[in-house]
Amino acid sequence: MSGTLDPRVIHQAAQWFVQLHSPEASAREHEECARWRASHADHEAAWQKAVHVSQRLGQVPAGPGMTALARRQRIDRRDLLKTLMLAGAALPFAWAGYRGASAQGWLADYRTAAGQRRELALADGSRLQLDGASAIDLAYDADCRRLQLVRGQALLQMLDETRPFVVRTEHGCVRGQAARFNLREDADGTRLAVLEGRLEVRPRDSTQPPLQLQAGQQVRFDARLAGPVQALQEAPDAWTRGVLHLRDGRLDEFAAALQRYRPGFVTCAAEVAGLRLSGTFQLDNATPVLDSLPRILPVRVVHRTRYWAAILPA
Structure with missing residues (x-):
């Protein structure tokens, strides 16, 4: 762990903390946060800093019951994030962290x-x-x-x-x-x-x-x-009916579209990102569509976890 935590890492920790203590937090989000914490010592240190700040200010109780209590008592996510950031970093960085969480959609109206x-x-x-x-x-x-x-x-x-x-x-x-x-x-x-x-x-x-x-x-x-x-090419509003029309589209863009229809991540290796494909795809069956890709392109699909699928060269 570095002697001084990068303010950006502090921002990320505060954002994760607020997201996971929302009543809408899903099992997928908890798993993604655990991976983020485990990926670098600074991430875990920043997470512990967020927990410490919240406990010191009385926002969230310590211990295993913290998440359960947060679900019963709806915490105002905007107030909590601003409090964590103001206590954990300088004011300019606090504002950046607040805007960063908004960019992820956690604080959006809808x-x-x-x-x-x-x-x-x-x-x-x-x-x-x-x-x-x-x-x-x-x-x-x-x-x-x-x-x-x-x-x-x-x-x-x-x-x-x-x-x-x-x-x-x-x-x-x-x-x-x-x-x-x-x-x-x-x-x-x-x-x-x-x-x-x-x-x-x-x-x-x-x-x-x-x-x-x-x-x-x-x-x-x-x-x-x-x-x-x-x-206009095809029907740009076809997604409202659960359909994706693709004409000579890039594989990485296709993967990004599928990610909106299944929990977790769909990553696409750089070696195959530029492959092109066309067709009409049922978005409400995103995982079967993803698994069908090796039949039409020289790729393989690896499910690393339930929430992480990778498209790799065949």
């Missing part, structure tokens, strides 16, 4: 677990569908409807042509008034598909005028650039 889809009716009559392992925040006021896609994928049908809306992702924002569109946030960018209406897209760090899109068009954007604009 979220889904892997394999779960959720439909919501919003205050203005608009409708929202969340894909598996997704999260979104809402902030409505008299002048504008603001949403933040924290992670994952959402299909939005925004009504009320008299009031604008802004949907932000890690990579930029989408603006409009009345429109139906699909947003998916991946590690390398956000993908927008417009089914009805007109939208404008502005990457987060771009100084160029916003890009205009209309129904029947799609685009990928990262923090700097958007484009090129393309015609």
